[in-house]
Amino acid sequence: MDFQIVSFIASGILVIIGLYGVFFVDNILKKIIALDILGNGVNLVLITIGYNGGTIPIKLPNVPVDVFAKKSAYPLTQALVLTNIVIEASMLAVMLGVSIILYKKYKTLKSSVILKED
């Protein structure tokens, strides 16, 4: 169980790094990368919830179901992470597209210039 706590804390640090990057770094591209880190931190939390010191949740032939069920990792959270990865990727694609258009106009990626409120 020690491993699980360490992994939780590591993912918490990833989340905090991501939040720091989003709020305090003045560059659109770096902000987007920070969002990716934030998302990965959350994914790591999910993955770690499913960890119970066992094997991968794939039943090979000649392994009985009840033996398998005792030592397998939990499949639910892995499924959630797979779903979340796609969602993250599509959000990032849209944001990158917009930042290409805005870069074309301003010739810079500084968010203090691009995202200035009027």
Added chain:
Amino acid sequence: MNSKRDLVAGISFFVFGASILYSLSNMHVNPGVNLVYLTHYIIPNYVCSVIFGWRAYDTLGECLVLVVAVMVSWIIFGKSLYDNTYLKELFKAPESDDYITLHGWGEYTPIIKFLAFPASVFMVALGIVTILGGHITPGGGFQGGALIASALILSVVAFGSKSPLWFDHKYLEKLEAIGALTYLLLGVVGMFIGGYYLFIFTSVGNLPIFPAPKEIVTAGIIPYLNIAVGLKVLAGLSTAAFLLSCEKVIIERIEKSEEILNK
């Protein structure tokens, strides 16, 4: 003013981070519903059985996120905007000669070209295997589709505009629509056969829907759902990569919409 604002933001950031860390270090995991998933056998890959069996509807939502993201990327690059004067100004400005157009992409050296072509063929084949084995081994529609899309990207990077593997965007749009519609309609078919949306039916009449060795004949429609997701992801990721790298499309779109508006 600004420094005070930064200070407040910094303090709230620290408080927030500390509370997240505190919550995380107090985690106690309850296996809960996972025990149900692990004791009921559908297919050998239990993650896949959660994705396409118990929570197939989430996967449908995930597909639609990708579909919507690709549509929105098209909109960003000028498809059917109500008013595209802004894009026109940007992309017809005289100083921007540095277009990456379909005819002007650079290519790599012959060594890379010599390796990239066969590699892309085998990557496509491996992607197909990953899609079709998704219900038995790690992998599945998303991973396989991503492999095929990266074969496309590899070939485009190595060969430039003369890329041997090329999907034009009309084809990709259709492929994506086919993938998403297959998923949606398989669910509707399941509703008429089993009474529930996305019901996993294993046979129609006496014919098994996915002929397989007898231990995994319970897969039913899951491999087909995998194929649908694979097609959609292949189309979606290729379109996204293509849109993010190619500006010719925008100019074409702008010209087309001008024609429509002037009619």
Added chain:
Amino acid sequence: MLEISLYYPSILAFIIGVFIGAKYRMKIKNIFGYFILAVIIAYFLKALPYYNLPLSLTFVSAVIGIILGNRVFGGKMS
């Protein structure tokens, strides 16, 4: 019935391979080399679990499908 059930993924792989192979705009030369390489890769890839085959037939038939689709429908640089 057993025969079809063991080779069904290979058939699907062949069909998808033909569809994607048709999109190759350059003719694939040296088919024999591709075939040998495909068999070697397929041997090390192993068949999917539960399918008692010596090599990954799905992979080989996907490569054959790509080559066939390329030869029949594709190969035209536009």
Added chain:
Amino acid sequence: MNYLPMIIIFPLIMAIIMNLLHGKENIVKYLTFLIAIILIILPFIGQYGYYYFGGFGVIDGWVSGIAYYYNPLKQVVLVVLAIIASLVLITGMGEKLKNNMFVTLSLMGFASVAAMVLADDLFNFYVFFEIISIVQVGLLFLSGTEEAYKSGLRYMIMGNIAASLMLLGIAFLLASTGTLNITDMKNYILSDNPMIFGGLLLLVVGLAYGSGLPPFHNVKVDLYARSKGFISAILQTYSKFILVGFMLIILKLFNGLSYFSGTHAVLLALGVLAMVFGVVMALLQSDYKKLLSYHAISQAGYVATGLALGTPLGIVAGIFHAINHVIYKSALFLGAYIVSHKKGSDLHKLGGLLPIMPSVAFMVLCAKLAISGVPPFNGFQSKWMLAQAAMQVNMPEIAIIMIIVSIGTFVSMMKAFYLIYLKPVDEETIKEYQSRGVPKLAVFSLFILTSLCIILGIYPEIVTKYLFSYANELGVSYCLK
């Protein structure tokens, strides 16, 4: 057979088909009219109760699959959503460009908001929450101006943070309870645990983003103000019903638990702040659509306050106000759209439109009286219920704030009415007005919305009688000493 999922699936299938019809304007037009009619029928085909996707029902005491829960309250919400969505779709066909992407994205948005209202599963809720946030940005980009791109990027960055934090909250709840199903989860969160509390607070972040409550109100206002008028109408409808769906989930999970009282205060504070901020900022605006957008935030504050009270009457009042609000605010946004056809939306350049289009002016005036809570209209009924609910739990200060904010709303709305319709202008401007047409389909939609305002104002029981049963189930009666 239960056809409940068709409420979601039908719009999705049509959206993907519409996506393929790019450029074929006639087909797009007639198919859109057909879809607009079918949308209104859809909420009536489902049966009440739980619906398990794929037939994965209760196994070993756990709900194993994804579940929907349908009841009269959700039916009323969906009917209103469908009416607004189909009216907006019809209005959109009056544009010069019959835009298939607008139809596609609106249908996607309808489907995902409906899914969020129906969902009885947290992760499924999250997935559709992400779809709606991309859809909203896409609808904003359709207007194609530079401001649209900028505010879209800002909205997406904020949205990604909020959604990630919300998923973290869901992960906390999942870890401590072991399930994602809301009905099941309720049985496992009785204990006071830092993780569950953290999960609740992170869910509130998602709530504030989805509905535009204070920390996120700027991005939401930009979203409404930078898109075309009829698109803003549907965007604000989406956010209100996201707020309703989200609050129903939070109330279902936590209402009545001892440690929820702290969060009560947070939610009430968010609601009151949204009310006050919205109306104060609205008084300062010189752009008509921005003014309306700030009012949308302010009214969202009313809805949030009503729901956050957590009593049965508060829940009914909140949902009833959400329904009324989407009706009159959509009417106002359509009015702004008609005005922008004449001459922009800058309040200082407009004026003298009353003789040009008296009927539109009258209908917009009705909607303005409704938003300020004047008796014969629906806004009065729900605001009165909200004030009653606040008095019932012995929080008269909230009722007082509501009345003051109402007065502010009245002032700014009448100011806008004067500047647009009554202020005298010179001959040239009148000639310019006369040379430009009025979108007829928008006037038709405006007429239907205004008549709904009056009908609901006179007979509020049509809606409220369906709301009480579920509200009694969720709500907890209490009284502050």
